Amino acid sequence: MSILTRILIRQRCSLGRLGFLRPISANQIKIYNSLTESVEPLCKNVINGSDMPVITWYSCGPTVYDDIHLGHASCYIRQDCIRRVIERFQEKPVVYALGVTDVDDKIIKRAMYLGKKEKEVATIYESQFFGALEQLNVRPPDVIIRVSDNIPKIINFIQSLIDKQHAYVSKSGNVFFDVQSYPGAGKFDPILKSKLGKENRKRFAERSPTKFHPEKKNRSDFALWKAKIDEEVSWPAPWGEGRPGWHIECSSFCDVITSGHPHLTIHSGGVDLKFPHHNNELCQSEAYYCTDNWVGHFIHIGSLVTSDTGEKMSKSLGNFISVEDYLTNHGTSDELRISCLRRDYKSSLAYSRDDLSHSRIFLKEVAEALAVCENSLKAPTVEYADSFYKIVEDCSRKFETALCSDFNFPSALDVLSDFCSQLRLQRNLRLSDAAVSRQFLLSSMDTLGIQLSSERSMAANEKALLAELNRFRSAVRDIALGKNLQNNGTKLSKVELKEIAARNSDFLDECDRVRSYVKSLSLRNYSDE
Ligand SMILES: [Zn+2]
16 A cells, blocks of 8 residues: 555545544454444544554443343443453553443432432442452453542533533523534434434424423433432532433543543443433533544444343343352353354344353363363374464464454354364374464463353362262261261161260251252252262
């Protein structure tokens, strides 16, 4: 490519999306951008004429009022996989921030129900959320941003929108965003984006996506600040006491991450947040920064649905499986992750036991392929054979290409599956081939966040622990029944044995209790023979 062509491409890019320059390398990570509805190379984020040294990424996080279920978890597992790929295949550090909604109607209701303070409820469920994600090998965010820690920042953000005449204060102290004041509003509004919507913009802007509030100027205006009602949690603000609306928190959190810079490289969240939440976030942030391209790439993650009805797994529909229940009774962290990777991250993901079985088979294939490598490392072949290295190189290239092409995880898994099949056909490999194959498999697993080794050792530990518990219970039982005395040669009559058992009935009850408890856990490695 000539220098002139490069310059022309740069100019075209910089004119098209002011603030972001598209890279021209052919080996860049490409991402589907929900905003432009096209796959684009990972963009540069220009600050004072030079590329920002970090990738700034904000993800909407949980509202912490209840147990985390697989619907939430799958969204963060899929984001974790994307984050690992970006970190592995490009040079810049990624700053991944997660917003936590710890002030919300649902938390207020839950606190009233439990008779606790809102902050207390939020702290309990936030710690449960991150604990569950850790069990699923989802790496913690670099930054956690909470509403309650950022009220002054949010108030300043709202004040700036009022000053720019993009927001107005109502009679009762609510603050609303004035959708008609901002011509770029509605980037994710499905109706405004339609042909009919473009032709009748004003008419559609006046309709309401949510409940109509009598103090709104336009039906599509949304709350930035909610005036205090009764005794619920509130903070003082220049226009009256109250609390922030939902959408404004994410916009002001992003301002924390970018330190006031008007461009965020990546914004992500579940597809169900696209409208109205992300639509309104874009609207208020672009109005605040006076830019029409606040976000470089908007990534939307598909929902987890139930395989029988196709409904989204959610608390309100009552069709959810908690992470705790899943890990105790259904499967492992790796199995869930493979199931997430088997579908395009943008698509819905159907949860089923059959799907978990397929994931289990894949993990078994990988373990067998690794065993071929490990055995060959112990006893490599010395005979001349075609080098396996070319196959490793080919698969490694295909694996990277799949991941860099909008995180094509299903295709990357196919490459690994194919590689494992070829390895399993080998009896033993030359030392160098075994070493490089093992290295490729382990690094690929690491890139995808699959903890193959710890999975194996956890299963082995679980088995060993249960065997020991079983042995201990049998030994205590034998002592309580006098069987140990008999085994040592002491002759005891039936009456004497009955007396010993009666004396030790408390021990026997405890033994039964342990047995029932372990059985109730349905552990795969448990046998009480
Ligand atoms: Zn958000």
